[in-house]
Amino acid sequence: MPEIEFLQIFQGLATLLAAEPLIAFARVALIILGITFVYLGVKGTLEPLIMIPMGFGMSSVNAGVLALSATKTGTLFLDPIASDPAQLMDALQINFLQPIYTFSFSNGLIAVLIFFGIGVLSDIGYMLISPMRCMIIAIFAELGTVLTFPIAVALGLPLNEAAAIAMVGSADAPMVLYTSLLLARDLFVPITIVAYLYLSLAYAGYPYLVRLMIPKRLRGLVMETKSIPNISKGEKITFAVITSTLLSFLFPVASPLFMGFFLGIIIRESGVKPFIEFIGGPVLYGATFFLGLLLGVLFEASTILDPKVILLLILGITALLLSGIGGIIGGYVVYWISGKTFNPVIGIAGVSCLPTTAKVAQKEAREANKFAIILPWAMGASVSGVITSAIIAGIYVSLLR
Amino acid sequence: MEAVWGAVKLMFFIYGLAAVLSLIVAWILKLLFAAVQAQKARAAAAEGTEDDKTASEGSA
Incomplete structure (x- = not known):
């Protein structure tokens, strides 16, 4: 033996x-x-x-x-930096997750697939209830996405990396993944993990921010539900086609995101049930599952030992906090503009991750007053937030790539 | 310090541009909705006139 x-x-x-x-x-x-x-x-x-x-x-x-050899250690999961064709062929044959990473992750396809799904789940009709007010809230709710940028530069990050981490303020993790892949490829793993981690925590924390900034009397403000107009499928599809074409024309670098989101909306409104079920089910959940799994697999010890990770953790939470505060300020601005008839809690829904922040807003309003129904407006603010976030992503990528 | 000041200026530019574009999107939406509503109102009015005409012809 x-x-x-x-x-x-x-x-x-x-x-x-x-x-x-x-x-x-x-x-x-x-x-x-x-x-x-x-x-x-x-x-x-x-x-x-x-x-x-x-x-x-x-x-x-x-x-x-x-x-892996006498001098090298590694795993059989994937090689994130394989780019040379010969090296890539080796990686595809050795690492079991390499095909999914190479063909869907490193090119941003997975983020676009999730955007298809978000589009299918989004009813643009909510935004049509009051487009200007929803958009004003969404603009304020991007406060973290823009303010974190100079803060990150002041803390020593180059412009492209500062923009990538500032996108965490958009509260839209697939968008963060997409922009960080384009702007700061070396940091896309920690930035996207920070985004997903903080988004989970922010939704638990935002209700406290709402209670801190808005008195109970205003949180329970009842809104006039009769003012919700009836919007046809044709109107929604026309809006999606025009807006997507215009934004893609202005920001070709972000056109995959615009196309994904608005195509999802068009499919939803066209009523083609097999497509709706396929994109809203297997595509969305499949992409989310592999996004989570691959992010976890990419998070090796060497990633956490990068000194920039601490900085990213601080900047990520700063971005989300500022966006939450900005959204509520936006809610107050619309409250005053509307002659005190608009519930300012809707402001938090401008921080765009659909539909969670809208649900947070409705829950807070309902807890203050059981007759307060604000979900349609909150959903409108959330959809507007997705559009505004995509516009900011487009500007960042166009300027700093 | 110069880099930070440059980033602050860039931030204002980006925020301003994003705000303008977002409001243009909202305005397109508003305009589109107003146009469709106006068309619906015109169609309804035309239908009403047609009905009145038919009713008056019937009573004669």
Whole structure:
């Protein structure tokens, strides 16, 4: 019987013991963090659709490190920096997630697929109730997306990386992924993870911000529901076609996002049921699942040891906080413009992630006054927020790419 | 310091441009909706005139 080395059988343990102490510590910390994400996702504290696959991917990839050669360690998951054709062919044959990463992730396709799904779930009709008011709120709710940019530059980030992290303020994680892929490819993994992580936390935190900034009397303001107009499918489709064409013409770099979102809306309104079910179901949930899983897998120990990650964590939360404050200020502005008939809580829905912030707004209004129905306006503000975020993403990418 | 000041100026430009474009989108929406409503009102009015005409011809 040949001599058997214990560590030769358990290669994961061998690579952990052979690694530098800091790397080994970071790997163990990320395994624990990943398992914590899964737990919090299952419990519902964090967004389960993203956190369960992301947490599990993170713990698996940091556990599954093995010796690839005498001098090199790695995993069999994927190689994010493979770009040379020969290197890429090797990676496609070795790493089991490489095909999905190469053909859908590194080119931003996965973000566009999620935008198809968001479009299918979005009723643009809500925005037609009061387009100007919704858009004013959405503009204010981008405060974090723009204010974080000079703050990040002041803290030492170059313009492209500052813009990529500032996009976290748009509260639209697929958009953050798309812009960071174009603007700061080296940092897209931590930036997108920061975006998803903070979005889960922000939705838990935004109700407190609303209660802090808006008195109960105003939170419970009842709005006139008779003013909701009847909008035909044809009008919605016409709007989607015109707006998408105009925005794509102005910002070709962001046209995949515009096309994805507005095509989703057109499919929804066209009533082609098989398409609606396919895009709103398998495409949206499939893309969300693989987005979470691949982000987790990309989050290796070396990523967290980048000193910029701490900075990104600070800037990410700053962006979301400023956007929340901006949205509520926007709610107040419309409240005054409308002669005090508009519930300012709707402002928080301008922070655009559909439909969560709109639900947060409705919940807060309902808790203050059980007769307060603000969801249609809140949904309108949220849809406007998606459009405004895409416009800002288009400007950032056009100027700084 | 110069880089930060440049970023602040760029921020104002980006925010201003985004605000203008967003309001243009909202304005397109408003205009489109107003045009469709006006067309509906015209169609309804034309239909009403047609009905009145038919009714008066019937009573004669």
